[in-house]
Amino acid sequence: MGKKRIYLNAFEMNCSGHQSPGLWTHPEDRSHQYKDSEYWIELAQILEKGRFDAIFLADVLGTYDVYDGSRDAAVRQGAQSPVNDPLLVVPLMSAVTKHLGFGVTASVSHEHPYTFARRMSTLDHLTKGRVGWNIVTSYLKSASLNIGQETQISHDERYDIASEYLEVCYKLWEGSWEDDAVKVDKEKGIYTDPDQVHDIQHEGKYFKVPGAHLSEPSPQRTPVLFQAGASAKGRGFAVTNAELMFIGAPTITAAKHTVKKIREDAEKLGRNPEEIKILTMITPVVGRTEEEALAKYNEYKEHISYEGALALFGGWTGVDLSGYDPDESLEYVENDAIRSTLESFTKIDPHKKWTVGEIAKSIGVGGMGTAVVGTPEQIVDTLEEWVDVAGVDGFNIAYAISPGTFKDFAEYVVPVLQERGRVPLEYEGTTLRDQLFGKGDQLPAHHPGKQYHKAKQLV
Numbered sequence: 001m002g003k004k005r006i007y008l009n010a011f012e013m014n015c016s017g018h019q020s021p022g023l024w025t026h027p028e029d030r031s032h033q034y035k036d037s038e039y040w041i042e043l044a045q046i047l048e049k050g051r052f053d054a055i056f057l058a059d060v061l062g063t064y065d066v067y068d069g070s071r072d073a074a075v076r077q078g079a080q081s082p083v084n085d086p087l088l089v090v091p092l093m094s095a096v097t098k099h100l101g102f103g104v105t106a107s108v109s110h111e112h113p114y115t116f117a118r119r120m121s122t123l124d125h126l127t128k129g130r131v132g133w134n135i136v137t138s139y140l141k142s143a144s145l146n147i148g149q150e151t152q153i154s155h156d157e158r159y160d161i162a163s164e165y166l167e168v169c170y171k172l173w174e175g176s177w178e179d180d181a182v183k184v185d186k187e188k189g190i191y192t193d194p195d196q197v198h199d200i201q202h203e204g205k206y207f208k209v210p211g212a213h214l215s216e217p218s219p220q221r222t223p224v225l226f227q228a229g230a231s232a233k234g235r236g237f238a239v240t241n242a243e244l245m246f247i248g249a250p251t252i253t254a255a256k257h258t259v260k261k262i263r264e265d266a267e268k269l270g271r272n273p274e275e276i277k278i279l280t281m282i283t284p285v286v287g288r289t290e291e292e293a294l295a296k297y298n299e300y301k302e303h304i305s306y307e308g309a310l311a312l313f314g315g316w317t318g319v320d321l322s323g324y325d326p327d328e329s330l331e332y333v334e335n336d337a338i339r340s341t342l343e344s345f346t347k348i349d350p351h352k353k354w355t356v357g358e359i360a361k362s363i364g365v366g367g368m369g370t371a372v373v374g375t376p377e378q379i380v381d382t383l384e385e386w387v388d389v390a391g392v393d394g395f396n397i398a399y400a401i402s403p404g405t406f407k408d409f410a411e412y413v414v415p416v417l418q419e420r421g422r423v424p425l426e427y428e429g430t431t432l433r434d435q436l437f438g439k440g441d442q443l444p445a446h447h448p449g450k451q452y453h454k455a456k457q458l459v
Contacts, residue, residue, distance in 0.1 A: 004387055006422040007244075007277055007394025007436065008414075009056040009103065010047050010406055014084040018058070019367025019398040020283065021079045021312055022305025029401035034084065037092050043403050044093035047100055050410025051423055053436060054101030054132060055093065056226070056246075056396055057086035061110050062142030066314030067307070068322035071142070074315070077308030087119060094127040101432035103132035103226050103244075108165040109158060110147050114209050117172040120223050121215035129219030129431030129441055134226040135241070137162050137234075159233045164204045166241060166449070171200040173222045174443070175452035176213035192216070221453075222443050224433050239266040240448060244277045244436070246396055248368030255280050255390035263391070277393040277436070280386065281369025283400055284379050286408040297365070297373045300400050304364030310356070313363055326357030365400050376412040380420060387422075 016032045017024040024031055033039040047055055063081050065071035074081045090102045104123070106116060124131045137158035145152075153161065181196035202209040227242035229235055238245050245262060249255035263273035285300065287293025310321045321330075354362075365371045372382045386392050399405035417423040429435030433442065443450045 003421045004393070005424070006383065006387060006417060007279060008050075008052045008417075008423065009054045009279060009394070009396045010043070010052050011056050011058065011281060011396040011398040012043070012402070013058040013080065014086050014089060015078075015080050015082065017078050017308075018080065018402075019281070019363075019369070020300070020304075020365050020400050021077055021308030021367075022364060023300060023303045023400055024078050025305075026300065026303045026401050028404055030404075031399070031402040037089075039403075040089045040092050041096050043406065044097050044100055046403055046406050046410055048097040050406070050414045051418070051425075051427065052100060052397075052410070053394075054103050054130075054432060056103035056132075056134065057089070057105060058134075059083070059086045059105035059107075059136075060315070061107060062146060062315075064311045064315030065142050066318060066320050067311040068320065073307045074311040077305040077311060079305070079308040079311045080315075087123065090123055090131070091126050094130060099130075099427035099429075099435065101130045101132060101224070101435065102127060103134050103224070105134040105136055107136045108162045109137055109153065113165050113168040113207060114172070114211075114214075117169050118214045120169075121173065121213070121218045124218035124220050124223055125215070129433070131220070132224035132226050132244070132432055134228065134246075135162060135166065136228070155231065156233045159229070159237045161206050162237055163240075164206050167204070168200070168202050168207050168209050170222065170449040170452045171202055172209070172213035173217075174449055176200055177215075177217050179217065182216045219431050220433050220441050222449050224436065225449075235262060235265050238262070239269055239271065239276065242276055243433070244279060247278060247280050247392075249280050249390070250362055250368075250370050252386055252390045255386060255392055259391040278391070279394045279396050280390070280392045281367065281396040281398055282383070282386075283366035283369060283371045283398045284405065284409050284413060285365070285371055285373040285400060286376060286379060286405075286412050287373075288375065290374055290378065293373045293375060293378075297371065300365050301361070304361065306357075306360045306364075309360040309363040312367065313359060316368065321356050321359075324356045326360070327355050329353050329355055330359065367398055369396070369398055371400070376416045379413050380416045380422075383417070384420070384422070 014034055016034055023029055060080055060083060063071040064074035064079055067073050086104045120133060176198050178196040182192050183190050197212050199210055199212050225241055225243045227238040228246040229238040239262060247255060247258045249258060259278050262278060266273040266276055285293055285297045287296055314320050372379050397409055414423055418425055427435060431441040434440055
């Protein structure tokens with residue numbers, strides 16, 4: 001392909017509404033069926049037919065309770081509440097697909113790495129190597145309190161914990177079992193050679209894991225590593241470890257600014273800056289004509305929940321906008337939530353001053369990203385502009401209504417992307433990592449996680 005390949009993820013969550021608060025009230029929206037296996041099975045089939053690289057499942061382990069000092073707005077408006085576990089829908093979707101990848105969000109703050117590593121290896125086995133892990137440090141204080149922490153761990157320390165957590169996982173996934181440890185030798189009666197299974201003897205500041213990994217090596221060993229850290233500390237962690245990075249950018253200018261910083265940081269660390277694939281979030285509203293698309297968008301806007309949008313914003317940024325007038329402008333403040341989201345709305349684009357009302361409308365259809373409205377050709381023109389001007393590698397496609405947004409995109413927009421040489425006509429890889437990068441199933445040799453691969457490096 002002559003042109004830069006565009007990566008496509010469907011952005012979903014095991015809840016109703018996800019990134020478009022209030023749009024669950026739209027008569028055509030079926031996201032409230034997230035509790036049903038049929039919902040996920042149908043969605044997986046739509047996405048694989050549409051040649052999506054992966055479905056990316058977001059998650060939170062708390063409720064959005066910053067707005068007006070209470071969770072009531074989020075609960076009332078269905079703003080990512082109620083929410084179910086993202087990992088458990090993956091086997092349902094993998095059973096009806098052969099190539100679609102699955103990026104699952106799991107927090108280093110709320111589960112021990114020893115048990116988590118086994119869950120990911122299990123998923124990688126069941127999907128034949130189609131799993132990715134979105135590494136998050138968790139930004140909701142309510143989640144910290146509900147697992148018994150006195151308060152939320154500070155923003156920067158969460159990344160220190162994440163670094164050690166990942167080190168433990170690398171040791172378990174890459175170093176504990178040698179490649180040919182499992183023999184399944186029926187004649188000799190040897191399932192696994194015990195000399196080829198190694199204790200990791202990890203003793204660190206936050207974790208102590210003496211033993212061996214519970215699972216044999218899966219097709220990818222380490223799942224594809226996704227990350228969305230965009231603060232200075234988060235970017236440092238991400239450019240060290242991530243293979244794909246997500247950014248939320250309400251404008252092309254904001255996206256270009258963030259992409260530039262990520263690539264510069266990667267270069268300083270000695271990584272090829274183009275090796276990290278950067279995806280931004282968009283919500284496509286597709287029509288056969290521009291008028292039809294605009295009419296659809298205006299109809300969607302009538303379903304926006306102002307309160308739900310500001311409840312999400314409060315959780316993302318730690319800033320309570322309940323006391324603000326809709327016409328008031330927003331200023332930047334430092335805290336322990338998602339700093340990059342607040343920066344996107346306050347600092348990055350000097351030509352744009354956001355009022356509270358505008359923020360609610362922007363979040364209302366498309367959340368942390370932006371809505372793209374038009375014919376399939378116009379939408380592809382816009383996507384190409386984001387790629388060519390801002391330097392992103394692809395998109396997290398969020399929905400206004402589900403599965404309608406994904407259906408429209410797969411049916412009408414993807415064929416235009418394929419015509420323009422931006423999306424492959426067929427899946428090409430053996431695993432998710434191979435499908436994304438075309439360089440085999442496992443971490444590249446120069447990745448920091450691979451240093452743990454040789455068993456002799458372990459005690």
